[in-house]
């Protein structure tokens with residue numbers, strides 16, 4: 001059994017909403033697990049069941065070899081960082097950090113030691129006497145982290161802790177969280193709907209959709225080898241291009257072109273997925289793109305255009321290529337990196 | 351800075367308001383420092399006279415009543431104890447019952463809340479006979495407990511505390527729980543400090559309410575040692591005619607001034623909290 005073990009966990013809210021369906025998942029000690037998925041897919045619910053803030057309708061959760069289904073959140077030894085931080089408004093930073101330790105009956109000197117250590121680690125030592133209302137967003141974020149770290153819990157739970165920060169600070173804090181987690185080495189679960197955040201932070205990633213884990217794996221595995229239409233569309237930025245197609249006798253015919261000898265025995269309606277970055281320009285290739293718009297990001301250009309039958313399409317090329325609006329490009333799929341999904345079930349078939 | 355006409359008008363209105371409040375108090379105070387004959391012959395006074403110490407000493411320490419034993423000082427103490435007890439218990443009980451109503455999501459919470467709320471329609475004066483019957487059956491007439499107990503439940507305060515607790519975000523409770531807080535420590539460590547402005551305000555209102563009770567202590571007390579200030583006000587008014595030729599007007603004014611002191615003290619003492627809470631939003 002691994003450190004955190006979810007077995008067939010289901011959550012049905014009293015109003016009948018089925019937020020999580022029979023989910024099983026293992027997290028190893030020291031691992032950084034990220035739950036990613038669109039809004040309302042059940043990420044927070046799953047996390048809150050681990051914390052003990054929601055009852056488990058069915059299934060078991062084991063933490064550190066102990067069944068915790070019925071254990072009160074205060075006894076679980078987990079720490080959580082909330083989206084809006086939930087700092088204690090009437091206590092100064094020092095007491096915000098110390099409160100959990102006081103409740104555990106730890107003596108004053110040890111508390112002071114621990115709080116000061118955590119404050120130093122997070123660079124909030126100068127604000128210990130301030131109230132949360134006198135701190136900036138980033139500082140509050142650190143205090144929330146400090147409150148989690150100082151108790152040295154079995155597991156850290158983060159519920160979209162970066163979504164209230166501006167873009168630049170978000171990237172900075174993302175890095176800090178990752179570094180901190182590596183330094184402290186505490187098992188962590190991080191919930192986000194931002195796939196870039198998910199990719200950069202995770203040791204392993206659980207892509208959740210409609211209360212089900214669609215795919216579990218390292219970020220690269222999931223990026224390289226998405227198992228379903230949903231995962232393929234959700235992970236990767238800009239999004240994967242999808243074209244309607246049809247397979248007969250190992251030949252896929254899509255909008256205006258054919259791919260022969262595909263590696264699949266599937267027959268019927270499919271979706272063909274091609275990542276914008278897996279394309280390159282070559283004479284007389286499969287795909288003909290009429291350019292509508294070019295976004296220059298500096299390092300890359302994002303080229304948006306249409307295929308023959310008006311289908312929107314995106315191509316990502318190095319920033320040093322100049323591409324004019326209205327140009328006709330001939331694009332090749334590099335290394336045959338394309339993904340085929342059964343149109344009816346969304347399952348990968350190649 | 352230029353002063354706008356609107357500001358001048360606003361200030362005039364405010365000053366008039368202040369005068370309206372303060373002048374009667376001043377007249378009472380000034381009049382309480384003369385002797386009664388002067389007041390009766392010359393009318394009420396605007397300036398301080400030379401009888402201040404004598405009048406106040408007389409009012410505080412003269413023994414009155416049928417038993418010739420109760421003093422005004424004793425009545426002040428009684429009223430103070432009664433008001434303090436009522437205000438303290440009202441605040442404590444309302445805060446705790448609001449806590450139960452908001453945080454323990456039991457099925458009957460809403461009906462119970464409305465039941466509490468409906469009691470606003472039956473103030474003590476309406477249910478005074480049943481209340482008296484209960485208190486006297488319990489043997490609590492002529493006791494501080496009897497004076498205080500029937501008045502300690504407050505629908506108003508429960509309502510205000512409930513509304514306030516509802517505005518406290520759920521995450522605060524959740525994060526306190528994860529930090530090992532139990533039901534009691536969440537109340538003491540979070541709700542009480544977060545609502546201290548509210549507590550101060552409620553305490554002031556409830557103190558004044560308790561202090562100005564008349565009918566209940568009148569019915570409840572037969573022993574003079576439990577008389578309260580408001581009862582005393584009527585008594586010194588009527589009593590002064592007996593035996594003495596002249597109404598003791600100056601002493602009456604002194605009594606009125608003295609009776610204002612305890613509530614004023616409470617307001618002065620608590621207003622610091624009150625204002626601090628108002629300017630420093632912590633939520």
Ligand SMILES: Nc1ncnc2c1ncn2[C@@H]1O[C@H](COP(=O)(O)OP(=O)(O)OP(=O)(O)O)[C@@H](O)[C@H]1O
Pocket residue numbers: 013014015017018019037038039040041042043044045046193
């Ligand atoms: N207390 C509740 N009662 C009933 N239904 C709820 C409750 N909380 C959440 N839900 C429902 O459960 C589903 C999952 O909610 P959840 O909060 O886990 O989503 P999420 O993945 O965290 O979304 P987001 O990214 O927007 O935070 C949603 O359909 C939501 O409407």
Ligand SMILES: [Mg+2]
Pocket residue numbers: 043044045159
């Ligand atoms: Mg959520």
